[in-house]
Amino acid sequence: MDKYAIKHLRELEAESIFVIREVAAQFDRPVMLFSGGKDSIVMFHLARKAFWPAKVPFPLMHIDTGHNFDETIAFRDDLAKKTGTQIVVKYVQDTIDAGKVVEETGFDASRNMLQTTTLLDAVEQEQYDAAMGGGRRDEEKARAKERFFSHRDDFGQWDPKNQRPELWNLFNGRKNMGEHFRIFPISNWTEMDVWQYILLENIEIPSIYFTHTRKVFKRNGVWLAWAPFMNLRDSEEVVECQVRCRTIGDITNTGLTESKASSLEDIVQEVAATRTTERGARADDKRSEAAMEDRKKEGYF
Amino acid sequence: MRDENYHTQTHSTEGYLDMELLRFTTAGSVDDGKSTLIGRLLYDSKSIFEDQLDSIEQASVRMGAEGTNLALLTDGLRAEREQGITIDVAYRYFATPKRKFIIADTPGHIQYTRNMVTGASTANAAIVLIDARNGVLEQTKRHAFIASLLQIPHVLLCVNKMDLIDFSQEKYEEIKKDFNDVANKLNIPDIHFIPISAKDGDNVVNKSENTPWYEGPTLLHLLETITITSDRNYNDKRLPVQYVIRPQNDKYHDFRGYAGRVAGGVFKKGDKVAIMPSGIESTIKSIPTLNGELDSAFPPLSVVLELEDDIDISRGDMIVDAANKSYSTTEMDLMLTWMSERPMNPGGKYILKHTSNEVKCKISNIHYSLDINKLEIKDKGKAFQLNDIGRVSIKTTKPLNWDPYVKNRITGSLILIEEGTNNTVGAGMLIEPGK
Numbered sequence: 001m002d003k004y005a006i007k008h009l010r011e012l013e014a015e016s017i018f019v020i021r022e023v024a025a026q027f028d029r030p031v032m033l034f035s036g037g038k039d040s041i042v043m044f045h046l047a048r049k050a051f052w053p054a055k056v057p058f059p060l061m062h063i064d065t066g067h068n069f070d071e072t073i074a075f076r077d078d079l080a081k082k083t084g085t086q087i088v089v090k091y092v093q094d095t096i097d098a099g100k101v102v103e104e105t106g107f108d109a110s111r112n113m114l115q116t117t118t119l120l121d122a123v124e125q126e127q128y129d130a131a132m133g134g135g136r137r138d139e140e141k142a143r144a145k146e147r148f149f150s151h152r153d154d155f156g157q158w159d160p161k162n163q164r165p166e167l168w169n170l171f172n173g174r175k176n177m178g179e180h181f182r183i184f185p186i187s188n189w190t191e192m193d194v195w196q197y198i199l200l201e202n203i204e205i206p207s208i209y210f211t212h213t214r215k216v217f218k219r220n221g222v223w224l225a226w227a228p229f230m231n232l233r234d235s236e237e238v239v240e241c242q243v244r245c246r247t248i249g250d251i252t253n254t255g256l257t258e259s260k261a262s263s264l265e266d267i268v269q270e271v272a273a274t275r276t277t278e279r280g281a282r283a284d285d286k287r288s289e290a291a292m293e294d295r296k297k298e299g300y301f
Numbered sequence: 302m303r304d305e306n307y308h309t310q311t312h313s314t315e316g317y318l319d320m321e322l323l324r325f326t327t328a329g330s331v332d333d334g335k336s337t338l339i340g341r342l343l344y345d346s347k348s349i350f351e352d353q354l355d356s357i358e359q360a361s362v363r364m365g366a367e368g369t370n371l372a373l374l375t376d377g378l379r380a381e382r383e384q385g386i387t388i389d390v391a392y393r394y395f396a397t398p399k400r401k402f403i404i405a406d407t408p409g410h411i412q413y414t415r416n417m418v419t420g421a422s423t424a425n426a427a428i429v430l431i432d433a434r435n436g437v438l439e440q441t442k443r444h445a446f447i448a449s450l451l452q453i454p455h456v457l458l459c460v461n462k463m464d465l466i467d468f469s470q471e472k473y474e475e476i477k478k479d480f481n482d483v484a485n486k487l488n489i490p491d492i493h494f495i496p497i498s499a500k501d502g503d504n505v506v507n508k509s510e511n512t513p514w515y516e517g518p519t520l521l522h523l524l525e526t527i528t529i530t531s532d533r534n535y536n537d538k539r540l541p542v543q544y545v546i547r548p549q550n551d552k553y554h555d556f557r558g559y560a561g562r563v564a565g566g567v568f569k570k571g572d573k574v575a576i577m578p579s580g581i582e583s584t585i586k587s588i589p590t591l592n593g594e595l596d597s598a599f600p601p602l603s604v605v606l607e608l609e610d611d612i613d614i615s616r617g618d619m620i621v622d623a624a625n626k627s628y629s630t631t632e633m634d635l636m637l638t639w640m641s642e643r644p645m646n647p648g649g650k651y652i653l654k655h656t657s658n659e660v661k662c663k664i665s666n667i668h669y670s671l672d673i674n675k676l677e678i679k680d681k682g683k684a685f686q687l688n689d690i691g692r693v694s695i696k697t698t699k700p701l702n703w704d705p706y707v708k709n710r711i712t713g714s715l716i717l718i719e720e721g722t723n724n725t726v727g728a729g730m731l732i733e734p735g736k
Contacts, residue, residue, distance in 0.1 A: 053550075166419060
């Protein structure tokens with residue numbers, strides 16, 4: 001029997017490929033959300049493996065807050081071109097200009113919450129019936145109860161008390177008009193699994209995951225990247241540091257880690273030794289203990 | 302050969318890359334200390350991060366608890382923190398250098414039997430908790446029954462709160478005997494007993510000095526070492542076709558690949574196979590992947606099979622061993638769990654999902670429902686209510702390609718969906734004809 005023993009990464013890979021194929025089979029207009037972060041890069045890699053030698057049979061979609069790391073955008077466009085995949089970009093700026101949301105003001109202003117409206121509008125406009133996301137259950141408490149196939153009502157909302165039970169590998173993607181699904185193919189992966197898999201498969205990732213010198217400033221104990229549109233308090237000073245991203249999100253709330261990790265092996269070692277969660281560095285989750293649960297109910301990623 | 306990569310790793314971070322994956326479920330009653338046990342496993346295996354610990358320490362102080370309440374680590378949703386109960390299946394992750402673990406943490410009280418069944422459906426092992434002061438209760442029988450019904454290969458029975466009975470060996474042995482009496486009426490292949498205290502950590506990760514009479518392994522050691530590869534079916538070749546891959550480009554002009562997750566057996570190039578339900582035979586031409594061809598495909602891999610002959614195959618068909626076929630019928634018997642607030646509609650139509658198939662079905666006969674606390678028949682012929690478990694017959698509009706659940710948990714399981722609401726209302730395990 002040992003001859004057929006498989007390692008955890010291959011089992012996770014098999015499960016995720018199964019889920020992605022299930023989406024392509026059960027839905028008419030699926031889309032894969034792509035942020036340029038490591039989770040969505042791994043998810044897209046799995047999609048390529050799922051349908052090879054055919055092309056991935058759905059487009060990628062990026063909800064662009066306009067507050068990006070330039071490196072992420074360059075990476076995104078390059079990957080779409082190299083793999084011949086269609087990429088749809090929706091801008092939070094357009095949602096603001098249309099008067100649908102009001103931008104936060106003040107020093108901690110973030111467009112993170114505004115993405116939800118842009119995303120739900122995009123799902124409606126493009127008539128997507130399934131949006132795959134790179135969410136993982138280990139990221140945050142509210143996500144621990146998320147299904148692979150997460151049903152959303154016609155307001156795009158999540159009801160944590162009324163989720164469909166998910167048994168064996170039977171995924172119920174049936175829905176009524178106007179409803180859609182959020183699907184999380186890498187639900188069972190941890191941060192460590194993602195990095196190990198990137199190493200195992202030698203997957204290309206944006207350069208900002210590796211150590212580099214950057215202009216940064218400290219806010220609430222977290223290093224943030226300086227960009228021209230960031231409002232600085234008088235007490236906040238811009239300095240140059242050797243840092244890397246542990247997660248990539250909107251630049252206004254992505255905390256940077258002081259690190260010398262310059263290879264994938266270094267990163268895996270660093271993740272193994274680290275004593276804080278990756279979301280611990282994200283300002284958006286710190287707002288309240290139940291922050292993620294509230295955002296998810298409204299239709300966040 | 303690419304295949305070799307599934308068995309050996311050559312990276313410098315070996316020790317992280319060569320772990321096995323074990324999925325286990327936890328069942329216990331409200332105050333058995335289940336959340337505390339999971340918190341303890343995460344804490345003692347150093348899987349809790351500093352910011353998580355800070356957050357639960359602060360919450361413990363706010364709620365007036367003495368010391369850190371490890372149970373708060375797993376009580377995710379706000380309603381649960383307020384009511385102090387776990388209301389849905391939550392998934393937790395931790396890893397040791399030997400294995401990666403996925404915990405399906407399920408609530409124990411009776412109205413949530415459906416969640417226990419859900420958590421059990423994908424588990425290799427079940428941890429069943431007993432409060433040492435109370436011994437084997439009806440709830441324990443219910444947990445054991447569900448583990449047996451869902452064919453979880455390994456049951457680890459933890460007698461918890463040993464500190465509250467002064468680590469009495471006598472009482473522990475008594476509980477062991479009582480549980481074995483229950484298990485003898487069931488079908489549980491492998492049972493282990495461990496005396497623990499989740500609150501203080503005795504025999505969870507570290508061996509306890511309070512139980513010198515206990516010579517067995519700690520809970521974590523068991524979780525790291527129980528054999529799991531032999532739990533899978535490597536004998537009966539089964540590949541439910543999930544998706545047909547047709548690139549339609551110049552390079553792969555005539556390529557037709559049948560994608561799916563291997564549900565049983567080992568497929569190799571040159572194997573004679575049959576397509577169910579038609580029974581048409583062909584031979585495996587190749588098992589291609591993005592990284593080259595595979596030598597063999599076996600559970601639980603997601604693969605693509607290319608066949609020698611051009612046959613009409615679509616989603617819902619199953620590729621099997623030509624000499625060892627699955628059943629293909631429109632009538633079958635199953636053990637069914639009812640998962641909806643709305644009672645079963647006898648004779649009504651439901652949508653049925655089984656492997657990659659979706660058909661309509663009718664519940665043609667309700668044989669009986671069980672009292673799972675007493676392990677005896679409760680009603681005969683009566684429509685099932687929420688959390689009822691029992692035997693029914695169904696009739697489908699198209700044939701299903703299936704195996705008995707005891708032989709194969711993938712090709713032997715199905716769900717029922719209510720038309721209109723699209724809710725999953727039933728979970729079924731198919732029974733061998735004549736049994």
